[in-house]
Amino acid sequence: MKHDKCQDLTKKFNAIFPGGHSNFRVPFEATQNRIFITKAEGSHLWDADGNEYIDYMGAMGPNILGHRHPDYIQALKEYLDEMSLSVGSGILFTPADIELGEKIIKHIPCAEKVKFCLSGTEAVQMAIRLARAYTGRPYFIRFESHYHGWLDNVLGGVINPDTDTKPFGVDNPDLDLVTYTQGRNPKALEESFVLPWNDVERLEEVLEKYGEEVAIIHFEGIVCNHFGMMPKPGFVEKIRELCTKYGIVMSMDEVITGFRLGLGGAQGYLGVTPDIATFGKAMAGGVPLSAVVGKAEILNQLQDGTVLGPGTFNGNPFAVKASLTTLSILERDNGASYDEMWRVQNRLMDGLRDLAQKYSIPVLIHGLTGVFHTLFGITTDAIYTDADLEDFDLNLLYSFWPKMHEEGIIVMAGGRWYMTMSHTDEDVDRTLEAADKTMGTM
């Protein structure tokens, strides 16, 4: 692979932009060897040096159709021939708003009403505000290692080991290597109880003491942001039961899982219906749009002025058109393209497992339709808690994914793979060839 142009661009980029655009503590090499994309088609990307990649980054989630899906591009081109990019979210609307809202309500089990926002971060804050207003209570519960956006009250924080005090999350840079940040409002972590995932006893204990003060339990149904950790059988059902018992709003964060696992998202997959849920990423196929959906009595607080939810770009017509087109493509033949994506994905996961066995590399490869994870060092069949991740081998991971980049395969840093409808059997063959070469050196 050639890197001259990208290296030159990296220097210029780093002189202007402190960090990347979505800023985490990524490894130093990644910031020194940035990849600048100049062309995209289907499952493939090309960089400024002309290197070709198979893309499993999925734009960090939004890319569900593949790059430049012909029907998506055609619909947006036609739209641009006669419509504006913005008409004014609060006062002027488009008929497409209604069509999109109807589709969301049709597919998402909890959706009776829909509120558009712009990013996943905003949708989460909207969900918290709606729940606080609805219950008249101040606090929320979230779970360790779930991700809900970059704002102070949901970013990072760890479980407070002192169970005698209110078990608010606390800052601890040693335990929170990925999401710890300085510069936070010092009071922000006091808004929420951060609890261990899949721990019914702890959840019950906290609710017994503070249940009447909790407005909302907000969580990822399937923890895609933490190695695809699954809920233990019965755990999400328990959250449902406890939310009902204590009058707490149950809120599922579907920003990744929405329209990726299938048309019904994680709630459709798990068969448990929350009161509200947040969506983003894949719902518009790459154009920024997010939503809070859920029970009418909760969302209707926006109608009578109880709760405010302004936003210049909320429901902007271009994003609405993009989302409407995305969902129209995804729902064709009763969502048959999800089955095809799952078939291709399974070939890839099976092939990677076979290669790992060939080279005696311990790795758990698991996932659901549209997203899977390679967990090096893990030899169990499933992971439910951080204790199950004890053997996770960062060194093995780092000897895998940067080398895969060099072989023309782009995977997300933590070993997360996003599939799209455009990945083919040929992509799988090429990816497995690259993995064979890479694992052979590990």
Ligand SMILES: Cc1ncc(COP(=O)(O)O)c(C=O)c1O
């Ligand atoms: C589950 C989940 N919720 C919320 C967010 C925040 O979304 P955004 O980055 O669009 O603000 C993300 C982003 O990765 C996410 O994965």
